[in-house]
Amino acid sequence: MFVDGEGMTDVLIVGAGPAGSHLAYLLAEQGLQVTIIDKQAFPRAKVCGGGLSRKAMNLLDFDLGPAMHQEIGGAILNYRNRDAIIKEIEPMAACTVVRSEFDKLLLDRACAKGARFLAETAFIDATESADAVSVVTSQGTLRCRLLLAADGAASAVRNKLFGKDLVAYVPALEAMVWPAEGVLERFGARALFDFDGMPRGYGWIFPKRDHFNVGVYSPFGGTALRQHLDRFTAAYASLQQPLRVEYQGYIIPLKNRRNVFQRGRVWLLGDAAGLAEALFGEGIYFALKSATIAARAIAADGIGASVADSGLYSRLLRRELLPELRAAAWMARLIYRFPKLAFSHLVLNQHINHDFAGLISGQMGYRHCLFKTAVGFPRWLLPSKAPESGGNPS
Numbered sequence: 001m002f003v004d005g006e007g008m009t010d011v012l013i014v015g016a017g018p019a020g021s022h023l024a025y026l027l028a029e030q031g032l033q034v035t036i037i038d039k040q041a042f043p044r045a046k047v048c049g050g051g052l053s054r055k056a057m058n059l060l061d062f063d064l065g066p067a068m069h070q071e072i073g074g075a076i077l078n079y080r081n082r083d084a085i086i087k088e089i090e091p092m093a094a095c096t097v098v099r100s101e102f103d104k105l106l107l108d109r110a111c112a113k114g115a116r117f118l119a120e121t122a123f124i125d126a127t128e129s130a131d132a133v134s135v136v137t138s139q140g141t142l143r144c145r146l147l148l149a150a151d152g153a154a155s156a157v158r159n160k161l162f163g164k165d166l167v168a169y170v171p172a173l174e175a176m177v178w179p180a181e182g183v184l185e186r187f188g189a190r191a192l193f194d195f196d197g198m199p200r201g202y203g204w205i206f207p208k209r210d211h212f213n214v215g216v217y218s219p220f221g222g223t224a225l226r227q228h229l230d231r232f233t234a235a236y237a238s239l240q241q242p243l244r245v246e247y248q249g250y251i252i253p254l255k256n257r258r259n260v261f262q263r264g265r266v267w268l269l270g271d272a273a274g275l276a277e278a279l280f281g282e283g284i285y286f287a288l289k290s291a292t293i294a295a296r297a298i299a300a301d302g303i304g305a306s307v308a309d310s311g312l313y314s315r316l317l318r319r320e321l322l323p324e325l326r327a328a329a330w331m332a333r334l335i336y337r338f339p340k341l342a343f344s345h346l347v348l349n350q351h352i353n354h355d356f357a358g359l360i361s362g363q364m365g366y367r368h369c370l371f372k373t374a375v376g377f378p379r380w381l382l383p384s385k386a387p388e389s390g391g392n393p394s
């Protein structure tokens with residue numbers, strides 16, 4: 001328990017996931033006094049496939065060291081474990097991490113820069129005055145000039161201060177599968193995406209150092225996820241007769257219904273702001289990107305009076321992030337509403353699938369890919385190259 005009302009911190013960040021810790025690092029680097037609170041002690045588990053795209057790694061731009069479980073050099077794109085297309089992506093498309101380790105690494109990096117971390121300190125409520133925010137936590141009251149909410153998909157800050165219906169989300173379910181000896185080595189350094197993994201959605205298999213992360217997701221939501229996950233895993237030899245399996249599910253926030261990201265001295269970031277993308281359910285990149293945008297807005301405006309009114313953070317998000325998220329949502333609608341058609345005409349089509357694979361690494365933006373898919377429409381009708389199914393290790 002800290003002393004109530006003890007002093008004033010420049011910024012108080014709620015939530016030490018990727019958005020919160022990366023922002024803490026960037027603001028500490030600017031020389032601001034940064035306090036970051038989390039309701040949990042670290043390291044803590046987080047439900048997540050742990051797929052980190054190269055564009056996310058580029059934003060961090062430091063060596064992940066042992067937190068990197070597997071470099072991902074390509075993608076296996078298929079439909080119910082048939083017609084596999086194997087796309088090698090150079091340089092490394094992505095890597096896999098385990099979130100307890102990855103998030104601790106980001107938090108330690110922020111603390112090493114000078115941020116102060118208060119563990120097991122939950123946000124409860126906040127009131128804003130002309131020049132400060134008074135924040136009630138489970139450990140007492142803190143005061144800050146800016147309150148930055150990075151407390152995840154079910155954000156308590158958002159629910160309290162922005163209303164309970166601001167963000168729309170869908171469920172996702174994953175299993176951690178510890179396979180028999182030699183199976184991971186045979187699977188290799190690729191991530192697998194199955195466009196029939198779940199109705200109007202997909203299934204993934206991401207290899208880690210000692211297990212697979214396997215999951216299903218649909219941007220349209222859905223029920224009976226456990227049944228879909230069981231049907232999906234049953235199609236893959238690598239996932240049969242495992243040594244151990246653990247299931248866990250959570251929500252992915254796909255839309256900020258009113259595009260409201262800040263109110264005075266309180267800003268929303270990452271999942272709390274509803275900033276995951278709809279096509280793959282990727283959220284870490286967008287959490288990190290919202291942190292870099294917030295840090296830029298603060299660097300431009302400072303944390304004085306103008307920061308509450310300028311709206312720069314929201315304008316930058318609308319300009320740099322929302323168009324990509326909207327294009328991802330259009331692509332998700334197109335692909336998952338007609339998965340068989342989309343798979344045979346987009347994914348199996350060598351004229352298009354290279355771009356599609358580029359989305360996974362970030363070499364291709366969603367807007368660009370959507371545009372090329374639309375203008376290349378007549379080419380969809382060209383005969384597809386024979387599926388490169390040889391060597392599919394799944």
Ligand SMILES: Cc1cc2nc3c(=O)[nH]c(=O)nc-3n(C[C@H](O)[C@H](O)[C@H](O)COP(=O)(O)OP(=O)(O)OC[C@H]3O[C@@H](n4cnc5c(N)ncnc54)[C@H](O)[C@@H]3O)c2cc1C
Pocket residue numbers: 014015016017018019020037038039040046047048049050051052053121122123124150151152153155156157172173174215248249250251252269270271272276281282283284285287
């Ligand atoms: C099944 C599943 C699989 C996924 N797979 C991937 C993937 O492979 N790749 C990818 O990029 N994205 C994936 N995502 C999405 C990704 O996990 C999120 O988008 C990402 O974690 C968002 O980061 P964040 O920092 O905004 O929030 P979080 O990582 O959720 O961090 C929020 C933090 O806030 C803390 N907190 C919550 N409430 C409070 C409170 N009241 N007071 C104080 N602290 C609080 C929490 O303890 C937590 O530490 C997946 C999501 C799911 C559900």
